[in-house]
Amino acid sequence: MPHSDEVIRAAGLKVTPVRRAIVALFAESLRPLTPRDVHVRLLEQFSRSGLPGVYRNLETLAERGILFRIAGFGQVRRYALCPKPGSGHQHHIICVACGRIDRIDECLYHDGMMVGGYRLLSHTMQFEGVCASCLSETNNGQS
Amino acid sequence: MPHSDEVIRAAGLKVTPVRRAIVALFAESLRPLTPRDVHVRLLEQFSRSGLPGVYRNLETLAERGILFRIAGFGQVRRYALCPKPGSGHQHHIICVACGRIDRIDECLYHDGMMVGGYRLLSHTMQFEGVCASCLSETNNGQS
DNA sequence: ATCTTAAACGGAAAACATTTCCATTTAAGA
DNA sequence: TCTTAAATGGAAATGTTTTCCGTTTAAGAT
Numbered sequence: 001m002p003h004s005d006e007v008i009r010a011a012g013l014k015v016t017p018v019r020r021a022i023v024a025l026f027a028e029s030l031r032p033l034t035p036r037d038v039h040v041r042l043l044e045q046f047s048r049s050g051l052p053g054v055y056r057n058l059e060t061l062a063e064r065g066i067l068f069r070i071a072g073f074g075q076v077r078r079y080a081l082c083p084k085p086g087s088g089h090q091h092h093i094i095c096v097a098c099g100r101i102d103r104i105d106e107c108l109y110h111d112g113m114m115v116g117g118y119r120l121l122s123h124t125m126q127f128e129g130v131c132a133s134c135l136s137e138t139n140n141g142q143s
Numbered sequence: 144m145p146h147s148d149e150v151i152r153a154a155g156l157k158v159t160p161v162r163r164a165i166v167a168l169f170a171e172s173l174r175p176l177t178p179r180d181v182h183v184r185l186l187e188q189f190s191r192s193g194l195p196g197v198y199r200n201l202e203t204l205a206e207r208g209i210l211f212r213i214a215g216f217g218q219v220r221r222y223a224l225c226p227k228p229g230s231g232h233q234h235h236i237i238c239v240a241c242g243r244i245d246r247i248d249e250c251l252y253h254d255g256m257m258v259g260g261y262r263l264l265s266h267t268m269q270f271e272g273v274c275a276s277c278l279s280e281t282n283n284g285q286s
Numbered sequence: 287a288t289c290t291t292a293a294a295c296g297g298a299a300a301a302c303a304t305t306t307c308c309a310t311t312t313a314a315g316a
Numbered sequence: 317t318c319t320t321a322a323a324t325g326g327a328a329a330t331g332t333t334t335t336c337c338g339t340t341t342a343a344g345a346t
Binding site: 287288289290291292293294295296297298299300301302303304305306307308309310311312313314315316 | 317318319320321322323324325326327328329330331332333334335336337338339340341342343344345346
């Protein structure tokens, strides 16, 4: 796994302490993070971190293919690390029971195909369901 | 096509002038409308219409299956008339060239199926593409 | 080791969409 | 009519995201 600095530098961005910390945050996190999540955690290290800076960095990192921007779950934006930098779009599913969010790797749509008379350029999806873990709990009557 | 009043009454809601106007608005509109769209048009008839009332009514009508709430295109919510009241979810596609939004009737996912280890309960999608009309214009060299 | 400069930053404030609160009005059944 | 729960408008709050601007800083050049 490449060090945060290399990832940032490879994207043509300046390596700053804040940026290093943000990328490290996502590398350690198992779930997508909201700008607020990121800001709260940054404040532990940088007491003067500002929310606008967080937004700017998340968007910049997303533009460069390091992060993926997840929209559509409520009105809060989330970001996740791209498995490989620049590795296309992602779809996510949230468990209505426990709130965990997972990435979905397969997708039934691909850009370029025809959908409803349109030529598809991009698509986003949001799934809600019950994760395997919660499914088995429910089956055990723990609901 | 049932009159607005009947639709509203059938949903167990009071028939008010504002509500009648809102349903009529959607019945006449070819495209999904934002709360702001609706508010602006209501102001033509009801000079004292308030945005909170619009939001309330749109949500109420959506809960009762008369309207469908479309999220995920930017951070602006839209609503469209359900073809048949209560007729499940819808997906929409926006043309990046001309901005028109159409409903997509077929869908490759259905709730209940397994997706990524989850049992799917609901899903939303947003598609971007080029509509047939803009596709043909492009092909004619009108770029 | 400095210099220089564009990029990055923090902070305040603005911009929006959406929601809450509350007092008033109104539709609909009695 | 009367009564009442539902619906409404307006002001204000909430929460997210963006803009603006002056200051700081990383990074390549000197």
